[in-house]
Amino acid sequence: MTGTIQARISRRSFGKSLVAAGLGYAAVPARAEPSQKQPIMIDTHSHVFHRGLQLADSRRYAPGYDAPLDLYLQQLDDNGISNGVLVQPSFLGTDNSYLVQCVLAARGRLRGIAVVDPNVTSDDLNRLNDSGIVGLRLNLVGKPLPDLASPAWGGLLERAEKLQWQIEVQRAAIDLAALAPALLAFGVNVVLDHYALPNAGTGAADPGLVALTKLGQSRRLWVKVSAPYRIGEDGNRIGREAFALLRGSLGRDRLIWGSDWPHTQFESTQTYARALAAFAEIVGDPDDRMAILQNPRGLFRFD
Template sequence: MTSYEHGLTRRQFAAGIAALSAGGIVSKVRAEVPKLSIDTHSHVFHRGLKLAAGRRYAPDYDAPLALYLQQLDQNGMTNGVLVQPSFLGTDNSYLVECLKATNGRLRGIAVVDPAVAADELRALDRAGVVGIRLNLVGQTLPDLALPEWKALLAEVKAMGWQVEIQRKAADLAMLAPRLLDLGVNVVLDHYTLPDPKLGIDDPGFQAVLKLGASRKVWVKISAPYRNGPNGEAFAKQAYPLLRTAFGVDHLLWGSDWPHTQFEATQNYAKNRKFLDELVTDADERARVLASPRALFRF
């Protein structure tokens, strides 16, 4: 590991070596490793990009890379994860462009066609993509027994990628075990999206909690507002259950910036502040923010 990765400048590192060579008595030389604070769920886009056919929604504003990096800096976040927006379909070119521009500060979750070529997946991997997203809201559930899905998921497993899913909890409880049977890591979006009327009492949510025993499922504690008008109250009920079932190291915080379709009521700082209310213990909160390191290869 280089001195820079330990948070030292070249001058500070040289000064330390000079002190040692001068014969000073040093009982312990320790470089503080910067604490990672990782935002695992965000989107970037601008209106010049080609939109996918059959999209459910398209924004009428820009959320470019520079503006996202500003959000990270202003809120004390060291790293971020860009998730391909559904309205851009399988054209991940802007996502890749942004990853390459930030020299490892960001990672990506791509959207691909199940019949994608292995070479394309490897190119995405080299660019900093670490998984694929299945945004299944309003979509037919995929038949994972089909040859193209088996081939894709075999590649995902071989590369150590994750499969991130956005879908209601009742369907996740059926779909996630099938993915686990194929040996891939699974990430569930936005508290697993139980029925807002039932909240933690949703049988689907209760079934998802049992997946924690696999140690191959992670849950994003992100976008409580996508869980109905009482989303924050639900999140505060759900968090201790998720923590018990999955463990702090399998819970992932995400800003969901720029909060598509909720822009009028949400912003980055508000969502980061809610994490402080949700996870009141500072050490536990720091663990939540740093735990994505291995999964996302930071």
């Protein structure tokens, strides 16, 4: 984010705009439960962080503002979403301590997706599991593809399968066409971010996306109907076409929604309310939308 974007996201009006406020980092709140009983509806992709956290040396980007837990919970409350999933931001590397702190503070309302080194110990994975972490993230944008045949990666994926963890991947569809089957071979559920990121030029005709649709029979491939703006300027149109393709091939029950809050690198144009509006535009049928919001219950252990 450039220096012209505001340094702090306002709790009151984040869903409408960014405001200039120079407030300090808000501590993790005690409040976590929804204010009233409501149907289960799950936001499967969001991030929390603040500027006091240690950044990864190899980061491509780091935001110049705070997006702490209390502001995220406010987004859920304001938009009628009962539960959320916190995904470890790439710029925080493998230090999942703030992620875990926030998941625990939410007292069951949230789950987490961690980033770990492939040589992480089984004890560390078990501790993450006990804290509400339900999967691993591979944000491979701008990075080499992992060597899944190596002992380190193979061992990590085998341990993830034993924990019944999912593997979440962010990468262009053309590369996922080969990577997703290799991951599925380990017996894990695989979740692809942001419509599997088809090429903006070819859209739903992207050969990588078309290849992914052939993996539906595994019943272990899931795709997030999320953040169409990360595809390109015509993201909503591509999202509609990709949704139709994915719904017909993977099945409606293998599609899930994520807000992508706080929309890192797109903060000046995106809000939580806009994310929901784009979801409604892309997925026109209300029954489809409700199903997609409820599909993740078992996958993220909200049952």
